[in-house]
Amino acid sequence: MLQVITRFPPEPNGILHIGHAKAINFNFGYAKAHNGICYLRYDDTNPEKEEEKFFVGIREMVEWLGYKPYKITHSSDYFQELYDLAVELIRRGHAYVCHQSSDELKGHNPPPSPWRERPMEESLALFEDMRKGKIGEGEATLRMKTTLEDGKMDPVAYRIKFTPHHRSLDKWCIYPTYDYTHCLCDSIENISHSLCTKEFQARRSSYYWLCNVLDVYCPVQWEYGRLNLNYTVVSKRKIGKLIANGIVR
Incomplete structure (x- = not known):
């Protein structure tokens, strides 16, 4: 019988709230109920917004709720493997380097990329x-040739950021996105059940697509309802503003 392996994968860029407590209980609780294990994996792919206090705060909240991670990992642990898989994705004809700006890519109906069919060798170079670091920030991205369930075409896999990373320092100036990183880290860690809230349902097709076109192990993604409460704030961004303005501790 397959061992149940789950993960709680927060971004270390803010203070967690009661919605995250639900996610912690889902991931750690499901594993515990099935004699499985659960990783705490920091999704640290955006060095501009990550701070040490958030790493510490997340671990303390998990422990405060009564759980002990089987292992604490970071998406950045796998930066080299993720890069190598991106090169393979280009070689297989499923990704390309695009020069459309972030403003052009905004919204659900951006114009198709004129670089979608550029030669594989050109994208590799x-x-x-x-x-x-030979190309400036915002001048290029790596995009995947797939369509999300909500109709958004060719999500970005890598973008350029000349920002040192808290763990890899200045080794990398390109960082993978959630759409690219999440399923591959799940695959590398042999996660059996990728549990996430309903707003990620639109990414389920790209999750399965990416694992399958790379011929790597593909976990199953299950969605559950996001926790919404009246008369309180369930948003890291809004809570961050309340703390910055001294309204709450």
Whole structure:
């Protein structure tokens, strides 16, 4: 019988709230109920917004709720493997380097990329230039040739950020996105059940697509209802503003 392996994968960029407590209980509780294990994996792919106090606060909240992670990992543990898989994705014809700006890519109906059918060798060379810091921020992204369930085409897999990372320091100047990182980290860690809230349902097809086109192990994604409460704030961004303005501790 397959061992149940789950993970709680928060971004270390803010203070957790009661909605995260539900997610912690779902992931750790489901594993515990089935004699499985649960990882605490920090999704640390955006160095501009991550701070040490958030890493500490997340671990303390998990422990305060009575859970002990089987292992604490970071998405950044796998930066090299993720990069190697991105190169393979380009080689297989499923990704390309695009020069559309972030403003052009906003919304659900951006114009199709004129670089979608560029030769594989050209994308490989440009992706290597991105890694070496030869292309400026915002001048190129790596995009995947797939469509999300909500109709959004070719989600971004890598973007350029000349920001040192708290763990890898200045080794990397390209960082993977959630759409690219999440399913592959789940695959690398042999997660059996990827449990997430309903707003990620639109990414389920790309989750399965990416694992399958790379011929790597593919976990199952299950969604559950997001926790919404009246008369309180269930948003890291809004809670961050309340703390910054001295309204709450």
